[in-house]
Amino acid sequence: MAVFEQRESGWWQAKIRRKGFPSQSKTFRTKLEAQVWARGIDSGIDKGTHVSTAAAENTLFKELAARFSTEFAAFHYRGMGWKHKLAHLVDRFGNHSVASLTADKIALYRDQRLTDPDPRFSDAKKAPRISGATVKTELDLLSKVLDVASKEFRMTLPTGNAVALIRKPANNPSRERRLTAEEFDKLVAACDRSTNRWLKPALLLSVETAMRQGELLALNWDNVNLEKRIAFLKVTKNGDARAVPLSGRAIELLQSIPRSDGNRVLLVQKQGLHSVFKTACKRAKIEDFTWHDLRHESISRYAERGDFSILELASISGHKTLQMLKKYTHLQAEKLAAKMG
Secondary structure, eight states: OEEEEEOTTSOEEEEEOOTTSOOEEEEESSHHHHHHHHHHHHHHHHHTOOOOOHHHHHOBHHHHHHHHIIIIIHHHOOSSHHHHHHHHHHHHHTTSBGGGOOHHHHHHHHHHHTTSBOTTSSOTTTSOBOOHHHHHHHHHHHHHHHHHHHHTSOOOOTTSOGGGGSOOOOOOOOOOOOOOHHHHHHHHHHHHTSSOTTHHHHHHHHHHHOOOHHHHHTOBGGGEETTTTEEEESSOTTSOOEEEEOOHHHHHHHHHSOOOSSSBSSOOOHHHHHHHHHHHHHHTTOOSOOTHHHHHHHHHHHHHHSOSOHHHHHHHHOOSSGGGGGGGHHHHHHHHHHHHO
């Protein structure tokens, strides 16, 4: 049966206790609203169609996020990127109940997030906005959290996974910026003149291995086997460990790097590398070129050789799907056409 009690605030709380069912309670502005809600619950129980959403109503999103981190993500994600994305979601939704995460609320988050400045730039007013691709990955993670809540934690969501009900931002067009031979030589020379001795080997290793910046900076000597010509990456962007084949030039570069007391191959932090790389580009008069473009440059060079299959390119680059390498197939086709005469 349902019991109604007026709180000191003037709001009305409805409590339902039925044998064989968990107790439920909810607070409303008026007694009539509380009675309507209680009748709906009682009717559903009588018909056998009622599914309690109490867990979702009584759980804050920050509590769900904490549980997701320890009980699910810790065993399914190897990278660190998900933690930063989850932090943004907790910052916006942390004190909201899981049940209150409606499509309208999530769509508002999407729109507001697209107006946020890129935190990598010191001047927020002049900084570019957060990319649609970044916001899409955050929404994908939110969808995963809600999916785990429903399937793994048995938490019934009143409207289901609300992320599925909104439009996600489109992925940004992939960058096609490549260096000419002259630009590359100028950039290498500028890196050679840098006060940071790790910049030049980092740049050249990036081009030789197609590693992502984070993978390269996290590389340890313990995971480099010069004899077998392999660098083993325990943590990658997509969460899967992988072995990176090392070219002869990559071996030479690694052998030229002095080993310090530490285990890391390159003793430079991401922010420091970003700063000196930006300076080197200015010195070489190279515009519209980012560190990540070096990865595109590397994969393009291997694709242009014409003797690597798409599967082999994926093994070098670490792409999980061949669709991600589709833009490089035309480079191989050009080589094949030249062979055909």
